[in-house]
Amino acid sequence: xxxxxxxxxxRRGLLGAFAATALTAAPTYSKAAGFLRGSGDIRRISMYSGxxxxxxxxxxxxxxxxxxxxxREVNAFMRDWRNGKVVNMDSRTVDIMAAAHRLMDTSEPYMxxxxxxxxxxxxxxxxxxxxxxxxxxxxxxxxxxxxxSSRSVNDMTKAAAACNAGGVGTYRGSNFVxxxxxxxxxxxx
Numbered sequence: 001x002x003x004x005x006x007x008x009x010x011r012r013g014l015l016g017a018f019a020a021t022a023l024t025a026a027p028t029y030s031k032a033a034g035f036l037r038g039s040g041d042i043r044r045i046s047m048y049s050g051x052x053x054x055x056x057x058x059x060x061x062x063x064x065x066x067x068x069x070x071x072r073e074v075n076a077f078m079r080d081w082r083n084g085k086v087v088n089m090d091s092r093t094v095d096i097m098a099a100a101h102r103l104m105d106t107s108e109p110y111m112x113x114x115x116x117x118x119x120x121x122x123x124x125x126x127x128x129x130x131x132x133x134x135x136x137x138x139x140x141x142x143x144x145x146x147x148x149s150s151r152s153v154n155d156m157t158k159a160a161a162a163c164n165a166g167g168v169g170t171y172r173g174s175n176f177v178x179x180x181x182x183x184x185x186x187x188x189x
Contacts, residue, residue, distance in 0.1 A: 041062060041063045041064075042059055042061065042062055043059065043060055043061035043095070043098050044057070044058065044059045044060070044098065045057075045058060045060055045074060045094055045097060045098050045101070045110075046058075046101075046107075046109035046110065047077065047109050047110045047111070047112045047146075048109050048110075048111060048112070049077070049081065049111070049112050050111055050113075051081045052081055054077060055109070056073060056074065056077040056109075057109065058070045058073055058074065060074060060091075060094060060098075061095075066091055071088075071089070071091060071094075074089055074094055075087065075088055075089050075116075075141075077112070077115070078112065078115025078116055078141075078144065079115065079116055080115075080116050080117055080118045080121050082118075082121050082124075083118055083120065083121065085116070085118045086116070087116050087140075087141040088141055089115065089116065089141040089142075090140070090141055090142040090181050092142075092165070092166070092181035093141075093142050093143060093144060093166070093179065093180055093181045095165075095181075096160060096163050096165050096166050096179050096180075096181060097110065097144055097146065097179055099159075099163045099165075100156065100159040100160040100162075100163060100179065101159075103159040103162055103163075104148070104151050104155060104156065104159045106148065106150050106151060108148055108149065108150045108151075110144075110146040110147070110148060111146065111147040111148070111149075112144060112145075112146060113145040113146065113147060113176050114138060114143075114144065114145040115138070115141075115143075115144050115145075116138060116139075116141045117136060117138035117139055118139070119139055122136050122138060122139050131171070131189045137167070137180045137181075137182050142180050142181050142182060143167075143178060143179065143180035143181075143182075144178070144179055144180070145171075145176050145177070145178050146176060146177055146178075146179060147175055147176045147177075153170055153171065153172050153175060153176065153177050154170075156177040157170045157177055157186070160177060160179045161186055164184055165181065165184065166179065166180045166181040166182055166183070166184060167179070167180040167182045167183065167184070167185050167186070167187075168185075168186045168187075169186070169187050169188070169189050170186070170187070170188050170189065171188075171189040172188070173189075174189075
């Protein structure tokens with residue numbers, strides 16, 4: 001039986017999201033972000049960087065617990081590639097990224113364009129573009145700019161927004177989506 005897709009978000013992915021939403025009041029996985037409670041015993045994030053050539057494919061959550069070593073790998077991978085500075089990425093952002101990826105039902109890894117940005121890097125980018133926020137959540141390790149070649153920015157935006165857990169910025173001209181764990185909001189850049 002073939003599955004019809006019109007938006008790039010699979011029917012199975014949407015049903016899974018609705019099931020997870022229905023279970024948000026459950027007492028299990030109390031450390032998990034509300035939108036992921038009941039979504040499974042394993043969480044994985046898969047990314048690559050066109051800037052460094054590095055790849056990451058790791059399970060960072062098992063049976064209600066974050067895996068410290070896996071999160072340290074995520075932190076190192078999402079570092080400011082311009083100067084090598086590393087911070088602890090907010091696990092809520094990683095959860096949003098993983099949940100959106102799951103909703104899109106793809107095995108393609110994200111291309112990470114930007115994770116953590118040092119204040120120096122943010123200032124440099126801000127001087128070159130009006131689209132860089134002065135107090136960007138990238139500087140707190142709470143944001144990521146991502147791309148998928150198998151999904152449109154519309155598909156990615158819909159999946160991230162369906163998590164209802166943070167900010168989602170759509171940058172069609174640059175072909176990427178910003179995901180963060182700040183206030184729930186959307187914008188177009």
